[in-house]
Amino acid sequence: MVSPHWCCEGPRPGAHPERSTMTITSADAAQIQKLPYSHELDWPEGLSPWTVIDETGAQGEPYAHFEWMRRHHPVLRVSHPQEDVYFVSRYADVRKGMRAAKIYRNQVNDQVPFAFPTLMDGSAHMKIRKVVAAGFTPKAIGMVADRVRDVATGLVDDFAVQGGGEVAEALNRPLTMATISGILGVPYKDVEQFDTWTESVWAWFARVSRMAPGLPGDEEVSQDLFDYLGSILEQLYEQDSEAVAGHIARAWKGEGILTRQQAIELCVFVFIAGFDTTTRLMGNGYLVFKDYPELLDRIDAHPRDVDKFVEELVRFRGPVHKAPRRLAEAVEVAGATIPAGSVVRLLLASANRDEERWGPNADKFDIDRNTEGHFGFGHGVHQCLGSPLARLEARTMFELIASRIDSVDFDPAHDLDLLKGNSLTNGVERLNVKVTARRR
Template structure:
């Protein structure tokens, strides 16, 4: 089975050279091993858009209940109730409905002036300095402030929360993530904030979660338990930081490599929302998610046995020419809009997608209004090492 399902291709998710540019391997997998098997890491992978798209909505076959990370599923560690990305319906629907109240269009759009203010605070001191780090100076700062404001975390503590979140996804170079014996890390770091908000309510997510009543999977009307609340807050804090941080970093890298398109955006900012969508497709911050296979399933004449781990390769599917003709490996801000899978699809579609798009749009508008030209200082750039996300920890630019 191995020879037939890997096509002589080696995709190792922990290989640093592959992580630096996985797309040549993704292309080989798509064309020559659309059902791929890695015998060393013991996982299967799907790379074609139609296969990944269909698998993401088939929670009966591909379960999230044991995690969405290769290492977590293989560790067979327990996942506590309340971690949305690691749940299947119907319990997922109960918890998602509760959190969806926090990301209404009204609340998201009301943030725009404050997001611009955060961007200005980050960028204005850098004018005329000749240098700007897309991640350290903006990508790791502005999203942290926005999520901190939404949650009700004091600004003086927001960097601590961001660093706590990053520490849980960063791995040693070339090494898999390690999970504690009790599985998912809880959000104990938020305990004092929850206690404070219980006594001092405000217009933020933490206060709403403290007071929200909902009908759980047993039909009982209740409020969240303390442990559930800690998990909810930690999920929002982690997910809210990561996607936008990586998006802003990739905007700097990709637009430096496509200066003509960057200049077009600077001259015509109305194209920026379309450019953000293309950036999300072209360089998804989370290029793969994992699922536990609940029963035997067949692909391309091969059987994936129940109990396997299936990697759904979003980064590969997003560049499939069948969905994005004529060539998905080509970056084009004028590409005809088509569905991509960066925010998932169906039950697990990202609740914060609209906020991430808005933050990305505003960030790029504010950067281009101040720095319409830049070149990357590639020798000093540093790629993040993580199984969960792909992006930059540092991406310095030289401003002419």
Template sequence: MTNPLHSPAFYAGDPYPTFRELRATDPVCWNDTAGFWGLLKYEDVRFVSTNPGLFSSAKGITVPDPSIPNPVLDGSLIFTDPPRHRQLRKLINAGFTRRQVAILEPKLRAFARAALDGLDPGDVEFAEQIAAPLPTRMIAELLGAPDADWERFRTWSDATVGMDDPDVELDTFAALGQLYEYFGELIALRRNGTLTDGDDLLSVLVAAEVDGVRLSDADLLQFCLLLLVAGNETTRNLIALGTLALIEHPDQFRLLRENPGLIGSAVEELLRFTSPVANMTRCATEDVEIRGRLIRAGQYVTMLYGSANRDEEVFGPTAEALDITRNPNPHLAFGCGEHSCLGAQLARLEARVLFEELLTRFEHIELTGAAVRMQATMVPGVRQMPVRLAATVRA
């Protein structure tokens, strides 16, 4: 069946009416153009996510594109299956526990305040001036890179996820080359003893071992790339899309302003409602039947998180509505199973801190032009979002 699930422009627009129709009529649907299965239902996405033996990440995780080889970065955590995946993940798990992430809150709040301190009430570019600085600076901090380099991080990150976007000027492979060269130098400083007392994540990884063997430079570079892209693009997208959703639902925005204690549940609902990561893809390792459809070994299945997070069978008759008081809220915005998002707690904290600081300073935020999304199938981030800010009047 012909459907738009292969199209970057589809994800950069409003995919939800199509998702709703496909959930009702063809929840396990075949895309003729790119040759893959789309999974629209919550339980099907969970089934694939929690069965890595049946559905592998090692042959690609992005929507297939017949015009280019499916990009696979050998050795990267996100492209590995058990047991290697568990070994690699264990190395950095300790740095992303709820307790460890909570320690970062003062620094995060300082970053957020610094970004907002430079803004005057009036017209600003939200995506560039508000949503981007916090997650990018935090990842630079975690990896032990100077704050001054965060703009380069953003450029590399955009080029990596935006290979389908004609407005992204830097070629993806050129960006990867620059990124690897940069982090190669940071790794070398740690390996040769120039930096011996670093407590950043990169220093920890350089000293780490898997089964008695230290990680290679190639392994470390893949970690850096994953953390940069996953930790930057997704959180930036959550902050921008979440704010856009609140602007478009003024009743919910007003409720949040009147009840700042709801920010925690609001972040969860914004994750569900906006699904910053649109999808992930797996490759079937053997013939599997889902809802009467035979998925053959070697075929790709794409888990559509944006659809699963609005599945009426799970979220009820208000599945398409934004409700910042929703409870329970078992969304799949961070995935589940083996490849659930390692930085989920950090993303939650970044979003909570940013919204707390933003709502304290500005009593009104309104769009002054169209929000422009990146042409990308996996993370169609917000590239432009002009807004007008009105300062809070203090008594």
């Protein structure tokens, strides 16, 4: 089944295509004709042509695609029913795009369908970002550190005793949901219901703003979540809560910075962003343990090395692979002109393995690597505000895994499903592992 987490640029139902109003010059048009489409290229054996939506799962492990693109087509033109999409794969070009926020616009739709900071630019983005940042202070992160360790300890202990299981359901999702519910201020008893709600919100969001098919009844189910969060915001405002949702509630009811709908949508964004990507990041860690089993002993013997492990994991197998942008003006990238108004995908995961930046062993996991400059948590004005929380969860989880578990084993052909149907994030969807507990 194709995941509902698509993120392809496209029209809002019932509206005109969400295409930039900027025109393409005759010079740009001539340059476009020189760029062949992905499906017209002679891809190496074993690599299918790159597509915007990975409906078959052929791009579940995309790193060979990325390497070929960097070498031969650093700007790749991909046909899509609504409009062409340009994929940029080299580190230097991605970095330039991430830093040029006025040219590479984060707002790809003419109208922003949801109050998500990742969909906005300029003053609107800064207004929303400032509200969220007020709740993600070091003090706020520190307040949930004990909760993270307590929850993770219980989960890992049970996992070790049982000899393994499905890592997302047994370990990662319970931890991330408990953590984000704590920092957001949502009662943990209601977290299970969020599974259904957030799946529908993702599908509705993708259908409305990214031209994906969505799910039956996604808007109706999402409205249930919106109603629930509206009541939670009312309660947190009355309590003068210091949780993230408390800050959002004051920005709405106390300061008038946000409307009620914007406040609710921002809560939805924080919750989804807070658990989905971190869940996949921690799932990806087991793929590393499979290939580099010695790392379990190293982290067990030197727990502080878990910091280096997590940072290299974010570079090597970070869950966010692509950053969608809309060009405010024509740009030249690697000798190709991309016209104004075009949709561009900056391939963060490709840049994080670019040999020109990381050396000849860029596609190897090296816990001792200097990872400064990776794009695993974004870059520039759109740097991920929740990255300290994600790091805290991942560090805690992997330190405990290494201290309790001696070995991890699974058969990728039967035990592993990677996310498909997604054009933004990537990683483990399902993974059953067998583990051997350490004897102390």
